[in-house]
Each structure stands twice: as structure tokens, then as C-alpha cells.
Amino acid sequence: xxxxxxxxxxxxxxxxxxxxxxxxxxxxxxxxxxxxxxxxxxxxxxxxxxxxxxxxxxxxxxxxxxxxxxxxxxxxxxxxxxxxxxxxxxxxxxxxxxxxxxxxxxxxxxxxxxxxxxxxxxxxxxxxxxxxxxxxxxxxxxxxxxxxxxxxxxxxxxxxxxxxxxxxxxxxxxxxxxxxxxxxxxxxxxxxxxxxxxxxxxxxxxxxxxxxxxxxxxxxxxxxxxxxxxxxxxxxxxxxxxxxxxxxxxxxxxxxxxxxxxxxxxxxxxxxxxxxxxxxxxxxxxxxxxxxxxxxxxxxxxxxxxxxxxxxxxxxxxxxxxxxxxxxxxxxxxxxxxxxxxxxxxxxxxxxxxx
Numbered sequence: 001x002x003x004x005x006x007x008x009x010x011x012x013x014x015x016x017x018x019x020x021x022x023x024x025x026x027x028x029x030x031x032x033x034x035x036x037x038x039x040x041x042x043x044x045x046x047x048x049x050x051x052x053x054x055x056x057x058x059x060x061x062x063x064x065x066x067x068x069x070x071x072x073x074x075x076x077x078x079x080x081x082x083x084x085x086x087x088x089x090x091x092x093x094x095x096x097x098x099x100x101x102x103x104x105x106x107x108x109x110x111x112x113x114x115x116x117x118x119x120x121x122x123x124x125x126x127x128x129x130x131x132x133x134x135x136x137x138x139x140x141x142x143x144x145x146x147x148x149x150x151x152x153x154x155x156x157x158x159x160x161x162x163x164x165x166x167x168x169x170x171x172x173x174x175x176x177x178x179x180x181x182x183x184x185x186x187x188x189x190x191x192x193x194x195x196x197x198x199x200x201x202x203x204x205x206x207x208x209x210x211x212x213x214x215x216x217x218x219x220x221x222x223x224x225x226x227x228x229x230x231x232x233x234x235x236x237x238x239x240x241x242x243x244x245x246x247x248x249x250x251x252x253x254x255x256x257x258x259x260x261x262x263x264x265x266x267x268x269x270x271x272x273x274x275x276x277x278x279x280x281x282x283x284x285x286x287x288x289x290x291x292x293x294x295x296x297x298x299x300x301x302x303x304x305x306x307x308x309x310x311x312x313x314x315x316x317x318x319x320x321x322x323x324x325x326x327x328x329x330x331x332x333x334x335x336x337x338x339x340x341x342x343x344x345x346x347x348x349x350x351x352x353x354x355x
Contacts, residue, residue, distance in 0.1 A: 105282055109314045113141055118331065120177055122355040125151040127178060129331060132288065134309065137271075137301040139290035140329055140336055141313070142178065144353060146285065149224030151355075154182060154200060154244035157348045161205065162191030166344035167328035168335055174352055180275055180287055181328040182321060182349035183218075183246025192348045196247035197237070208234035214262050218277065218319040219245015226279040228319050229254075246321075246349045252276060252307040253318035261303050265320075269297030273327040273340045274306050277351070278318030286315055287329070291338045295324040300340075322347065 116128040126145040132138070146152055155174060157164035164185070171179040184195035197217050198205040211217075211230035218228035221241040229251070231237040251259050273292035279285055288310060292300025301309075303320060310318045325341040328350075335344060 112313050124148040137290050142287040144285040146224045152353050155350050164192040164346040164348045166346050167350050168330050168344055170350040171330045176352035177355045178331045178353040180351050181326045181347045182351045184248040184322045185348045194348045199242045199245045202243055214249040215247050216251050217245050217247050225283055248321055252320055256316050271297050271300040272323050273300045274323040275321040275327045276318055278310055278315035281316050289329040289337050292340050294340050
């Protein structure tokens with residue numbers, strides 16, 4: 001029979017058994033578990049500090065070099081701009097010096113013409129229009145500087161062989177800024193054909209015809225220079241590289257000297273409306289158009305008067321173009337001269353000028 005004391009002892013024994021087991025287990029494993037309460041102090045190695053210092057020093061040196069390089073570049077850029085500015089000024093002065101003789105020459109020939117009453121200037125052409133009135137006749141002079149060979153061309157009436165149209169119609173149709181009639185013509189079968197050798201776009205329109213009597217050829221080469229003269233062989237004309245041109249009579253000036261005007265053309269007619277084209281030694285062109293009331297020989301200018309005027313104006317080479325009722329001068333869509341027929345005559349060839 002259990003007494004209360006025994007029951008109490010049994011209760012405490014059972015209650016303390018787990019704790020006793022845990023203590024026994026800890027005692028058994030105490031040889032394995034090692035409690036080390038010391039903390040390891042980590043210190044940087046000396047070579048890392050040295051490396052860091054070296055890097056910092058290198059960065060400082062790089063920064064210094066960068067600043068020096070930037071300063072050097074700025075100095076070089078400033079020097080470059082100054083040099084460029086100086087060279088530009090030198091080029092400008094050199095160009096002005098090179099242009100000065102040409103400008104002086106242009107001023108000299110312009111002073112002989114007077115003051116232009118109309119001027120057209122573009123990147124392709126410069127045209128100055130003057131009045132000419134020496135007392136015995138009235139007319140107009142048109143000084144032309146071709147800045148591009150494309151600023152001048154020759155056209156056919158209605159763009160076909162045998163066709164004809166007024167210079168005003170040709171100017172308007174092609175959108176030209178100015179135009180004059182060109183070579184002579186012959187009528188046949190109700191059509192109007194260019195006289196003798198005629199060149200269009202570098203090709204002979206009806207073949208080459210050797211010069212006969214007083215005929216000449218006048219036109220422009222591919223470089224935009226006036227060419228002309230009498231030619232017995234096509235090869236001689238080919239050497240001048242004709243781009244376009246027409247034929248008529250007679251030549252008025254050659255190399256600055258007056259030519260002998262054939263007796264026939266001195267009196268047939270004596271006076272008439274006239275058109276002539278010539279060039280200066282700087283390759284500027286001069287067109288002279290003289291008014292007349294009719295073709296009877298009582299008004300206008302003689303060829304000798306026309307020749308003398310061109311010579312006084314300093315023209316080098318000059319050629320008489322078709323005159324009389326064919327004489328035409330159109331500028332900016334307006335007829336400048338006074339056609340002797342009362343209206344412009346349809347002709348087969350025209351010299352046109354473009355802006």
C-alpha cells in the first residue's frame with residue numbers, strides 16, 4: 001500500500017527525469033563542443049593601402065594631364081580660327097587684287113557707254129542696257145557678261161527647219177530674259193530657212209558650207225566665248241568648238257581693227273536699221289541695235305557708222321547680223337527697239353539670253 005510520501009517522491013522523480021537526461025547528454029558531449037568567445041580582428045594588408053594610394057596618385061596625374069590637354073586643344077582651336085580668319089582675309093584681298101584689272105577695264109568700257117537705264121543681274125548673267133544717240137541715228141547697246149555658257153543659246157523658229165517666229169515669241173516661249181534676231185535667211189516654198197552654215201547644239205543643221213562672197217559664221221563655243229570668221233574647211237571651224245551660230249554679212253571688226261566693208265554693202269542700203277554683235281577682250285559681249293523708219297536707205301545707220309561706233313566703244317571682234325525689218329531687241333518681255341515694219345518680223349534664228 002503506497003503511502004502519501006512515496007507518491008510525492010515518485011512524482012518528483014518522474015518530473016525531474018527529463019532534466020537529468022539532458023544534463024547527462026551535455027556532460028557526455030562536452031568534449032566535442034568548444035565555446036570560443038574571442039572575436040578575430042580583421043586588419044587591411046599593407047599592399048592594399050599602397051595600391052590604393054598609387055591609384056589615387058595616378059588619377060590625380062590623369063586629371064592634370066586632361067586639364068593640360070584641354071587647355072592645349074583650346075589654344076590650338078583659337079590659333080586655328082585666327083589662322084583661318086587670316087587666310088580668308090588674304091584670299092579675299094588676293095581675289096580683289098586679281099579682279100582689280102578686270103574691274104578697271106570694265107569701268108573703262110562702261111564709261112564709254114554712259115549710264116545704263118536697265119540692269120539685270122543673276123548668278124548666270126549680267127545685262128546692262130544703254131541708249132545710243134550719236135546724232136545721226138538712235139539705238140540701243142546691250143552689254144552682256146555671261147557667267148555661265150548656259151546663259152545664251154540659239155533657237156529655231158518654232159523649233160523646226162523652215163519655221164520662223166518673232167524674237168518676242170521665242171523669248172516668251174523659252175522663258176528667256178532677252179533676245180535678238182540672229183543670222184540671215186532665204187525664203188523658199190513658203191518657208192524661211194537659215195542662210196548658209198548654221199550650227200545648233202554642236203551639230204551642223206544643214207551641213208557645212210564653205211564661205212563664199214562676203215558671208216561669215218558667228219556663234220558661241222562650248223565655253224561661252226564668241227567665235228566667228230570665214231571658213232573654207234569644216235575642220236577649221238571645228239577647231240573652234242562651235243556650240244551654235246548662224247551666218248550673215250559682213251565682218252566689221254577683227255582683233256580690234258576695222259575690216260574693209262565691201263562696196264556692195266556700203267550702199268545697199270545706205271542707211272538701215274542694224275543689229276551687230278561683238279566681244280571685248282574680257283569676253284563680255286556687246287549687242288548694238290539701231291532704229292530706222294524703213295529699209296529704203298534713208299534712215300538708220302550706215303555700216304561704216306556702225307563699225308566706227310563699235311570701234312570707239314572698244315569692241316575687239318564685231319559681226320553685222322540681219323537688220324532692216326528683222327532688227328529685234330527684246331528685254332524682260334518688252335520690245336525695246338522700234339521695228340521698221342511697225343511690228344517684229346518672224347525670222348528663223350534667234351540669240352536668246354537666260355537668267
